[in-house]
Amino acid sequence: xxxxxxxxxxxxxxxxxxxxxxxxxxxxxxxxxxxxxxxxxxxxxxxxxxxxxxxxxxxxxxxxxxxxxxxxxxxxxxxxxxxxxxxxxxxxxxxxxxxxxxxxxxxxxxxxxxxxxxxxxxxxxxxxxxxxxxxxxxxxxxxxxxxxxxxxxxxxxxxxxxxxxxxxxxxxxxxxxxxxxxxxxxxxxxxxxxxxxxxxxxxxxxxxxxxxxxxxxxxxxxxxxxxxxxxxxxxxxxxxxxxxxxxxxxxxxxxxxxxxxxxxxxxxxxxxxxxxxxxxxxxxxxxxxxxxxxxxxxxxxxxxxxxxxxxxxxxxxxxxxxxxxxxxxxxxxxxxxxxxxxxxxxxxxxxxxxxxxxxxxxxxxxxxxxxxxxxxxxxxxxxxxxxxxxxxxxxxxxxxxxxxxxxxxxxxxxxxxxxxxxxxxxxxx
Amino acid sequence: xxxxxxxxxxxxxxxxxxxxxxxxxxxxxxxxxxxxxxxxxxxxxxxxxxxxxxxxxxxxxxxxxxxxxxxxxxxxxxxxxxxxxxxxxxxxxxxxxxxxxxxxxxxxxxxxxxxxxxxxxxxxxxxxxxxxxxxxxxxxxxxxxxxxxxxxxxxxxxxxxxxxxxxxxxxxxxxxxxxxxxxxxxxxxxxxxxxxxxxxxxxxxxxxxxxxxxxxxxxxxxxxxxxxxxxxxxxxxxxxxxxxxxxxxxxxxxxxxxxxxxxxxxxxxxxxxxxxxxxxxxxxxxxxxxxxxxxxxxxxxxxxxxxxxxxxxxxxxxxxxxxxxxxxxxxxxxxxxxxxxxxxxxxxxxxxxxxxxxxxxxxxxxxxxxxxxxxxxxxxxxxxxxxxxxxxxxxxxxxxxxxxxxxxxxxxxxxxxxxxxxxxxxx
Numbered sequence: 120x121x122x123x124x125x126x127x128x129x130x131x132x133x134x135x136x137x138x139x140x141x142x143x144x145x146x147x148x149x150x151x152x153x154x155x156x157x158x159x160x161x162x163x164x165x166x167x168x169x170x171x172x173x174x175x176x177x178x179x180x181x182x183x184x185x186x187x188x189x190x191x192x193x194x195x196x197x198x199x200x201x202x203x204x205x206x207x208x209x210x211x212x213x214x215x216x217x218x219x220x221x222x223x224x225x226x227x228x229x230x231x232x233x234x235x236x237x238x239x240x241x242x243x244x245x246x247x248x249x250x251x252x253x254x255x256x257x258x259x260x261x262x263x264x265x266x267x268x269x270x271x272x273x274x275x276x277x278x279x280x281x282x283x284x285x286x287x288x289x290x291x292x293x294x295x296x297x298x299x300x301x302x303x304x305x306x307x308x309x310x311x312x313x314x315x316x317x318x319x320x321x322x323x324x325x326x327x328x329x330x331x332x333x334x335x336x337x338x339x340x341x342x343x344x345x346x347x348x349x350x351x352x353x354x355x356x357x358x359x360x361x362x363x364x365x366x367x368x369x370x371x372x373x374x375x376x377x378x379x380x381x382x383x384x385x386x387x388x389x390x391x392x393x394x395x396x397x398x399x400x401x402x403x404x405x406x407x408x409x410x411x412x413x414x415x416x417x418x419x420x421x422x423x424x425x426x427x428x429x430x431x432x433x434x435x436x437x438x439x440x441x442x443x444x445x446x447x448x449x450x451x452x453x454x455x456x457x458x459x460x461x462x463x464x465x466x467x468x469x470x471x472x473x474x475x476x477x478x479x480x481x482x483x484x485x486x487x488x489x490x491x492x493x494x495x496x497x498x499x500x501x502x503x504x505x506x507x508x509x510x511x512x513x514x515x516x517x518x519x520x521x522x523x524x525x526x527x528x529x530x531x532x533x534x535x536x537x538x539x540x541x542x543x544x545x546x547x548x
Numbered sequence: 549x550x551x552x553x554x555x556x557x558x559x560x561x562x563x564x565x566x567x568x569x570x571x572x573x574x575x576x577x578x579x580x581x582x583x584x585x586x587x588x589x590x591x592x593x594x595x596x597x598x599x600x601x602x603x604x605x606x607x608x609x610x611x612x613x614x615x616x617x618x619x620x621x622x623x624x625x626x627x628x629x630x631x632x633x634x635x636x637x638x639x640x641x642x643x644x645x646x647x648x649x650x651x652x653x654x655x656x657x658x659x660x661x662x663x664x665x666x667x668x669x670x671x672x673x674x675x676x677x678x679x680x681x682x683x684x685x686x687x688x689x690x691x692x693x694x695x696x697x698x699x700x701x702x703x704x705x706x707x708x709x710x711x712x713x714x715x716x717x718x719x720x721x722x723x724x725x726x727x728x729x730x731x732x733x734x735x736x737x738x739x740x741x742x743x744x745x746x747x748x749x750x751x752x753x754x755x756x757x758x759x760x761x762x763x764x765x766x767x768x769x770x771x772x773x774x775x776x777x778x779x780x781x782x783x784x785x786x787x788x789x790x791x792x793x794x795x796x797x798x799x800x801x802x803x804x805x806x807x808x809x810x811x812x813x814x815x816x817x818x819x820x821x822x823x824x825x826x827x828x829x830x831x832x833x834x835x836x837x838x839x840x841x842x843x844x845x846x847x848x849x850x851x852x853x854x855x856x857x858x859x860x861x862x863x864x865x866x867x868x869x870x871x872x873x874x875x876x877x878x879x880x881x882x883x884x885x886x887x888x889x890x891x892x893x894x895x896x897x898x899x900x901x902x903x904x905x906x907x908x909x910x911x912x913x914x915x916x917x918x919x920x921x922x923x924x925x926x927x928x929x930x931x932x933x934x935x936x937x938x939x940x941x942x943x944x945x946x947x948x949x950x951x952x953x954x955x956x957x958x959x960x961x962x963x964x965x966x967x968x969x970x971x972x973x974x975x
Binding site for chain 1: 569571607608613616619641647649683686687690693697698800837842845849850851852870902905909915918
């Protein structure tokens with residue numbers, strides 16, 4: 120059997136990992152770690168935003184119902200012989216799970232024994248779809264309850280309402296689980312169409328961490344994965360203007376205090392993964408400097424009791440780029456004005472080099488701490504699916520300069536990019 | 549990996565878990581106090597107020613800047629219930645010194661901050677600053693009020709409140725809005741000093757540290773505290789189930805019902821065969837191969853989640869599920885039916901095997917995180933049952949289907965709670 124080339128790399132903090140491209144097209148990453156818990160993630164670059172696509176050479180446009188990637192995730196657990204996938208893992212003491220995001224669907228397990236047997240089960244069940252009208256129908260009730268659960272969750276409404284306000288057309292606004300109405304349209308045929316499009320191995324990754332080596336993994340992949348045609352997928356994302364679609368959106372729930380989520384929309388996303396990684400790092404530091412725990416803003420709203428649980432976060436990837444500010448407060452409009460005034464004031468005064476160094480050091484420490492668990496396979500799959508090499512993150516962090524962060528500031532923070540979602544207690548004006 | 553424990557002073561224990569594989573260690577101080585209506589709110593406020601300012605770092609800005617400067621060593625506080633006690637914790641995850649890019653002794657700087665926050669708060673007129681106390685009271689009141697936001701957790705908390713009405717365990721670890729309201733700087737400071745004098749204090753250091761130096765550091769810091777320590781009373785087990793099930797319906801503006809059922813088990817960690825109860829819980833409703841998951845969710849498609857959990861301290865078990873309002877009876881019947889199945893002896897060898905493997909797997913993970921290691925040994929010393937993960941595995945392996953069926957006979961439904969829609973919307 121011909122073996123692919125195995126590439127070995129060592130990171131800036133002495134962690135080693137291996138990469139190989141299997142002949143099926145599958146990208147395989149192995150991160151050996153001397154921890155009892157082994158962790159594996161088998162994932163496809165297919166999520167809620169991929170509802171409009173074609174396959175190169177076929178010339179046919181597919182438009183599928185919202186929530187289908189997530190529905191598919193549920194149904195992959197079905198097996199033709201009727202044996203429950205979870206019980207197959209349970210026989211080897213593993214915990215299995217799966218999740219769907221806007222850009223990926225991931226199947227994973229962790230275990231302290233029988234890593235190779237569990238890996239074989241993982242590859243086997245994900246690569247053998249079995250959808251029937253009966254088993255697809257059965258799932259509608261379960262997913263319907265999952266959707267209802269989120270409908271009662273104010274944090275979830277706050278989040279999806281904001282995406283709907285920020286994005287007018289782009290699929291980032293689509294709810295991962297879909298709606299009770301959209302999932303009603305899902306059939307076995309549609310599931311098979313999506314499956315054979317997106318679950319071709321050239322569109323997938325396998326990332327494993329634990330007491331395991333690449334040779335063993337390649338053996339298992341060779342004997343488990345059925346032959347499958349490699350397809351080139353053309354994804355259609357709707358064109359999206361740079362400014363936000365709506366400035367405000369609000370909902371009412373039975374809650375105690377208004378909740379707010381302010382989003383900063385950024386449509387300047389490079390096709391080059393190296394450029395994206397660089398920008399992602401700069402954006403994280405900028406967000407921390409302006410709104411992180413040590414920022415004058417976070418300290419001020421804490422000390423003045425203006426916001427409870429204030430948090431700032433950001434993400435920058437090929438599909439979307441945004442900054443979030445959230446918390447609970449009596450008057451969201453007041454907080455919004457404070458944010459605006461604070462940003463303008465900082466633009467005039469300029470950023471502090473001392474803050475930059477301190478925040479960068481803290482980020483570096485958080486990055487090292489990730490290596491204290493084999494769960495890093497999970498987090499790293501996200502970066503792999505953005506075509507970024509997660510093991511170069513430490514170097515990118517060290518390399519970023521104050522001037523780069525400074526230059527990013529006025530480009531990101533402009534009023535036409537801001538939107539706010541609010542959830543108020545029922546009956547409050 | 550090695551575990552060592554010593555008493556630094558009366559009721560102050562230092563626990564060292566020596567494990568070199570981690571890049572960041574864990575240092576924690578847990579204060580264990582009786583849970584009572586008079587002190588719950590005050591106790592819940594102590595650490596938040598301490599984190600507002602210390603002698604060297606007098607405001608939240610200087611504390612947070614120091615945390616970032618020492619490689620993101622964040623001081624995290626928490627408060628939770630453990631049986632009839634309230635546990636207050638301050639902890640920090642400290643990056644190993646070998647990763648310092650500037651040669652800093654990170655552990656020493658972290659210990660300085662930790663000790664200053666714990667033992668040298670900012671004071672005015674000999675007590676906590678009034679503005680700090682008032683501000684933290686407001687935040688705690690907001691947190692208590694916000695418990696209604698997450699319906700799933702709210703239903704679970706309400707079940708416990710109803711089930712343990714009149715028992716300290718029925719109290720919230722945060723206190724009530726009214727009791728928080730009545731706290732003043734003088735009485736809070738007094739409670740803080742009481743905590744230092746009376747609490748059982750369990751200090752943990754897990755990772756790659758100079759443990760002797762750490763123990764000495766803590767000993768010296770606590771040397772000035774006048775201790776008056778008496779062992780905390782044992783947790784009282786839940787009383788056996790009432791004659792008629794307590795039923796509570798609560799109505800809110802929601803779209804999915806939350807069903808929470810509380811059962812008396814009479815089985816707690818002090819029992820020699822407690823591991824049988826753990827096995828029973830796994831088979832009944834914990835995880836994706838349990839009877840509840842396979843039947844209530846997979847077979848009847850009634851819910852997205854339906855699971856059980858058992859409490860090792862008070863001797864009870866709960867089942868929680870999110871369902872359509874109209875399916876209430878159907879779901880409740882099936883939940884009870886599956887318990888009846890176990891009682892009737894319907895426990896297969898495969899179920900026993902899978903449950904064993906699931907628990908062995910969980911035990912196998914103890915070594916893999918500083919937090920797991922601390923919790924393992926903390927439970928051991930608190931329960932007076934210090935066993936190694938290997939010894940626990942042997943106990944799990946000894947459980948048979950018959951043991952489980954026998955254990956199930958004692959279980960009775962005690963409290964039934966349903967969070968449902970307002971009358972008019974209830975179809």
